[in-house]
Amino acid sequence: MKQIGRFSLAFVLLFTVFSCLAQENHQQISPKVEVYYFYFTQRCNTCISVEENAKLAVESLFPDHVKKGEYIFKGINLDEKSSDEIARKLKIGGQTLIVVSGDKTKDITSEGFMNAHNLDKMKAEIKKAVTEVLKG
Numbered sequence: 001m002k003q004i005g006r007f008s009l010a011f012v013l014l015f016t017v018f019s020c021l022a023q024e025n026h027q028q029i030s031p032k033v034e035v036y037y038f039y040f041t042q043r044c045n046t047c048i049s050v051e052e053n054a055k056l057a058v059e060s061l062f063p064d065h066v067k068k069g070e071y072i073f074k075g076i077n078l079d080e081k082s083s084d085e086i087a088r089k090l091k092i093g094g095q096t097l098i099v100v101s102g103d104k105t106k107d108i109t110s111e112g113f114m115n116a117h118n119l120d121k122m123k124a125e126i127k128k129a130v131t132e133v134l135k136g
Contacts (some may be wrong), residue, residue, distance in 0.1 A: 032129055033062075033071040037112070038087060038096040041079045047095065049116040051075045054097055062130075066129065071130075101133040122131040 035058050037051045058073040065071035076083045076129065078092070090098060090105065097112035098105055106129040115121035 030099065033065070033133065034100045035071070035073045035126065035130075036086070036090070036092075036096070036098050036100065037073075037075045038078050038083070039075065039090045040092070040095065040096070041077055046113060046116045050097060050112045053116060053119050053122040054126065056110060057126045061123055063125055094115060099129040099133050101130075104133040106132050 035054060037054055039047055039051065055073045055075070058071060062071045066073075076086060078087060078094070087093070090096075090100065092098070095109065096107060097109045098107050100106075108125050108129045111125040111129075112122065115125060
């Protein structure tokens, strides 16, 4: 009888530990969001503002996710050889502002350029795009 009680207690403890680990792992796994701005070496002031304000928007909208590395912003120079693989993967051929999560992408290049000098509108466009790519 004592052996059955010990077995039951061991089973309950193991079940509790595995349940907690599963919940912890589930909480730690968050969809990764990548915001990329692809550009060429020669840029105008508007092109530079798109990059600066998009980066500020991501950092200010999602500071906790950025700090944890779950969300990133990255400017990528298409004239550099190191950009070839990511540009090919995302089918990028020119200046592009794109939000990516897994296999979902949202091109917001037009919105980015229209709002290059308006951080609040840039934030709204990025937030909308992030919400769209995270929808299942």
